[in-house]
Amino acid sequence: MTLNISVIGTGYLGATHAACMAELGFDVIGVDVDPEKIDSLSRGELPFHEPGLPELIRKHVDSGKLRFITDPDYSTVGAWADVHFVAVGTPQQPGGTGADLTYVDAATVGLAEGITKDSLIVGKSTVPVGTARRLAGLVEEKSRDAVNVSLSWNPEFLREGFAVKDTLTPDRLVVGTDSDADEAVLREVYAEALERETPWISTDFETAELVKVAANAFLATKISFINAFSEVTEAVGGNITTLADAIGFDTRIGRKFLNAGVGFGGGCLPKDIRALQTRVSELGLDHTMTFLDEMDKINLRRRERVVTLSENILDELAGKRIAVLGVTFKPLSDDVRDSPGLDVANRLYTAGAEVSVYDPEGNANAAKRFPRLEYVESLADAAKDADLVVLTTEWNEFKELTPAGLDGLVAQKRFVDARNVLPAADWEKAGWTFAQLGRFYDGL
Ligand SMILES: NC(=O)C1=CN([C@@H]2O[C@H](COP(=O)(O)OP(=O)(O)OC[C@H]3O[C@@H](n4cnc5c(N)ncnc54)[C@H](O)[C@@H]3O)[C@@H](O)[C@H]2O)C=CC1
Numbered sequence: 462m463t464l465n466i467s468v469i470g471t472g473y474l475g476a477t478h479a480a481c482m483a484e485l486g487f488d489v490i491g492v493d494v495d496p497e498k499i500d501s502l503s504r505g506e507l508p509f510h511e512p513g514l515p516e517l518i519r520k521h522v523d524s525g526k527l528r529f530i531t532d533p534d535y536s537t538v539g540a541w542a543d544v545h546f547v548a549v550g551t552p553q554q555p556g557g558t559g560a561d562l563t564y565v566d567a568a569t570v571g572l573a574e575g576i577t578k579d580s581l582i583v584g585k586s587t588v589p590v591g592t593a594r595r596l597a598g599l600v601e602e603k604s605r606d607a608v609n610v611s612l613s614w615n616p617e618f619l620r621e622g623f624a625v626k627d628t629l630t631p632d633r634l635v636v637g638t639d640s641d642a643d644e645a646v647l648r649e650v651y652a653e654a655l656e657r658e659t660p661w662i663s664t665d666f667e668t669a670e671l672v673k674v675a676a677n678a679f680l681a682t683k684i685s686f687i688n689a690f691s692e693v694t695e696a697v698g699g700n701i702t703t704l705a706d707a708i709g710f711d712t713r714i715g716r717k718f719l720n721a722g723v724g725f726g727g728g729c730l731p732k733d734i735r736a737l738q739t740r741v742s743e744l745g746l747d748h749t750m751t752f753l754d755e756m757d758k759i760n761l762r763r764r765e766r767v768v769t770l771s772e773n774i775l776d777e778l779a780g781k782r783i784a785v786l787g788v789t790f791k792p793l794s795d796d797v798r799d800s801p802g803l804d805v806a807n808r809l810y811t812a813g814a815e816v817s818v819y820d821p822e823g824n825a826n827a828a829k830r831f832p833r834l835e836y837v838e839s840l841a842d843a844a845k846d847a848d849l850v851v852l853t854t855e856w857n858e859f860k861e862l863t864p865a866g867l868d869g870l871v872a873q874k875r876f877v878d879a880r881n882v883l884p885a886a887d888w889e890k891a892g893w894t895f896a897q898l899g900r901f902y903d904g905l
């Protein structure tokens with residue numbers, strides 16, 4: 462008998478997980494507290510941008526394998542599913558640096574109370590170490606005597622923009638559990654990946670939770686490491702991209718995540734390194750992860766550098782017209798959570814510039830966050846009459862930009878490539894004042 466699966470929380474992670482579980486052949490119900498999201502998903506429409514996911518959602522909604530409901534007391538999925546994945550948000554605490562566990566606690570306890578058949582709750586959200594063991598206790602306490610409900614933790618490593626591929630063909634699967642029977646259920650869920658010999662790491666709760674935050678902390682550290690060297694090459698000369706290429710050839714280091722630029726953002730890396738540091742401090746290990754504080758500071762300094770570089774190029778920001786290209790935290794996503802590009806756009810505006818923003822997918826979300834910026838529908842509209850063009854997210858459309866493409870549009874030939882993706886020499890040859898991060902400029 463095949464397993465019925467519920468996924469609680471249908472945001473970037475949960476909607477992807479639900480659709481991919483249906484693709485693997487399971488019957489799936491996605492649950493969210495947001496009725497608009499559920500309406501849209503029930504029509505087979507994805508309320509956010511993720512390549513390949515709309516097709517998967519539509520296919521399985523049409524076939525009836527995938528349904529979406531609001532289920533306030535979890536009684537519908539509680540009577541139906543054998544496995545419940547919890548994929549709700551764990552954002553940064555409002556006014557704090559730790560993870561806000563309100564949603565993950567509410568969903569897990571709600572499920573435990575609503576479940577009326579033997580089943581397994583599987584946490585997928587990213588949580589501070591200690592959460593799974595605490596929640597396992599709560600599940601035992603809150604679930605009904607007549608049913609057997611247990612909890613495991615199965616952190617997720619997908620990247621936005623590649624979410625479907627990463628879910629269906631993960632690099633590894635990590636399961637934190639204290640029960641062989643629960644591990645066996647998860648092996649059944651992931652049987653297809655296991656047939657391809659995907660590494661399977663079955664471990665305790667604490668290791669599983671820590672693997673997830675360690676992976677994100679390592680990635681953030683790699684980016685900030687190269688960006689710290691960017692500050693050095695900005696001061697003394699040198700080429701940061703050549704430096705990254707050269708150390709990246711060492712297979713122990715690797716070239717991935719060494720792209721210097723305006724730094725990391727998004728709904729995960731920034732809040733996860735802050736939550737990790739907060740958690741280890743709570744555990745009395747105050748000094749263990751202080752380097753993450755530095756990584757965070759290096760990262761945020763890059764945003765400031767783009768603003769001062771722009772100001773130095775323009776002499777002053779007030780009254781200048783600036784085109785900002787890209788306000789999602791990375792290409793192939795419409796996600797503007799903690800986006801470096803959007804932050805830069807807002808800082809330029811706050812300093813008095815007239816800012817015109819264009820992003821292929823992010824305008825609508827950015828406008829919700831910063832309605833006072835001007836959002837336009839094309840690169841050309843943004844660049845029209847600009848005194849400066851600033852590239853902050855490396856969408857393909859921007860990577861293909863040539864000086865000729867902006868001819869006759871801009872007021873001044875001035876460009877800041879804050880992702881270091883364009884060939885500087887071509888722009889300089891065409892008469893542009895062209896700046897990138899990690900380069901030495903006399904007086905800038
Ligand atoms: N976005 C990503 O690429 C990845 C996210 N993660 C982790 O996954 C978790 C979710 O992240 P996102 O999907 O990005 O967040 P999100 O904010 O896009 O989605 C969370 C969803 O949970 C819903 N929700 C909140 N409380 C609920 C409840 N009690 N019952 C049902 N639904 C509820 C919200 O309405 C929202 O739709 C976080 O812990 C994040 O760190 C992990 C790997 C990748």
Ligand SMILES: O=C(O)[C@H]1O[C@H](OP(=O)(O)OP(=O)(O)OC[C@H]2O[C@@H](n3ccc(=O)[nH]c3=O)[C@H](O)[C@@H]2O)[C@H](O)[C@@H](O)[C@@H]1O
Nearest residue numbers: 617618619620621684718719720724725726727729790791
């Ligand atoms: O926990 C999560 O949610 C996810 O966080 C990241 O995935 P994601 O946030 O989708 O994006 P990344 O591709 O990691 O990029 C994060 C940020 O780093 C920046 N970055 C990345 C690479 C690089 O070399 N330089 C750089 O500045 C990107 O522009 C982006 O702003 C991790 O890569 C995933 O493995 C993890 O599951």
